[in-house]
Amino acid sequence: MTRKPPINRNDEIVLCIDSMGSEGQGVGRYEGMAVFVPFALPGEVIKAHIIKVTSSYAVGKLVDIIKHSTDRVVADCPYFTKCGGCMLRHMSYAAQLEYKRRQVADAMERIGGFTGLEVKPTVGMNNPQRYRNKGAFPLASCGGAIYPGLFVPRSHRIIPITDCLIQNENTMRAVNAVREWANANGISAYDEKTQKGILRHIVVRSTTGGTMAVVVTNGELPQKEKLIDMLKAAVPDLQSIIHNINDRDTNVIMGDINKTIWGSAYTLERLCKLDFSVSAESFLQVNTEQACKLYDIAIDSLEIKPTELAVDLYCGIGTITLMLAKKSAKAIGIEIVDSAIHDAAENAVRNGLSNVEFICATAESALPKLVASGIRIDALSLDPPRKGVDIKALEAIIQSGVQRITYVSCNPATLARDCKILCSAGYEIRMIQPVDMFPMTAHVETIVLLQRENL
Ligand code: SAH
Helix, strand or coil: CCCCCCCCCCCEEEEEEEEECCCCCEEEEECCEEEEECCCCCCCEEEEEEEEECCCEEEEEEEEEEECCCCECCCCCCCCCCCCCCCCCCECHHHHHHHHHHHHHHHHHHCCCCCCCCCCCCECCCCCCCCECEEEEEEEEECCEEEEEEECCCCCCEEECCCCCCECHHHHHHHHHHHHHHHHCCCCECECCCCECCEEEEEEEEECCEEEEEEEECCCCCCHHHHHHHHHHHCCCEEEEEEEECCCCCCCCCCCEEEEEEECCEEEEEECCEEEEEECCCCCCCEHHHHHHHHHHHHHHHCCCCCCEEEEECCCCCHHHHHHHHHCCEEEEEECCHHHHHHHHHHHHHCCCCCEEEEECCHHHHHHHHHHCCCCCCEEEECCCCCCCCHHHHHHHHHHCCCEEEEEECCHHHHHHHHHHHHHCCCEEEEEEEECCCCCCCCCEEEEEEECCCC
16 A cells, blocks of 8 residues: 655645755655755755655755755856756855765665775865856747747756856857847747747857857858857857758757858867867867866776777777877777767877777677687776666676776766676776766766776
């Protein structure tokens, strides 16, 4: 028999918050039921309006804070709580870093079954603002004008913005220039429902080499010369303007066609003393300063020797592969996206590295073949997407006998799951280091060093 929940929708309750959930929400217990309240902090006593009740948990909206946490700070962004981007802007930065460390420790314990593991303090930023090198803004029309904005969480509603405190200033200059161009020239915003209208998204990359503005439309790009002039006048380090065409009924931001309408087809990013060309659709870690720290820690922990062979699974545009190549006899990068592998090969040439090989395939198909060929892998880097490493790739890793693995993860849950599998096959965790790639948000990136002795 299912028990009747102790609370109902629209109830207003007083709640003591004692922990935080994986999305940065405060969590308290009401007659045994977990209640998630965004923007409430541990140690606080709050009043919440219940907006959702399920058989196992409830969600409340913060209406009043009766007792404040000493970790609470005044959020400095007018869009905070509305746009869904920064879930932790009400929390001191030191407390955010500790929250992320705890998230990793909890996942390792709860999902991985590990006890007594040390999780190092999260590596943070000196100035955790304006750190993103990429922004993507949908557009909407209102009262005859068009504005860029950000999606309200779990909805298709857009709130208009003129600044975003985690974005680079040049990104915002480019976004506002496109808005002014659209409004001065009567360019309409694309409407998802009717599939009518022109301008769909503004995507901007602001890297060490300059700013790339990508204007995504449903088809044609009217008043192109005026757009170029306005962007050139507004963005001091403009490097590239790309027109991307996306005429599909989809919520994927970019379409397949990219036309360089001004400047170069790519921009350059400098990471750990190497240059990478970044095209409109390439994956690049969004926080350059922290990416350098992440890569340095991950690669140093592998202690690569000049005679060794290293493999980099999920290599993207070859960032980690090239850093491994600098220290080893040879590095092999494996990645599923064709254009990323193309960029990776060009990046090797750009940096004068010839001891690299790139394979365009899934990790789970390429690694078993590599291992079956009898190649000796001395060190391995893993940097998978949120869903973690496929079981076939894990089995190939175990079979390969590789002794040192550095696992870079953006999802503590799948990291813990995969570490459990690797450790049950003889690996031991030697280091767990969270790195804050996304200040003000609840996301955490983690490096785990795994080793196994000769079996
Ligand atoms: N190491 C890179 C990219 C990491 S992001 C960097 O630091 O920049 C994860 C990458 O894994 C993406 O480039 C994605 O395209 C790739 N990917 C996703 N699934 C994959 C799979 N099954 N096999 C190989 N690569 C995959």
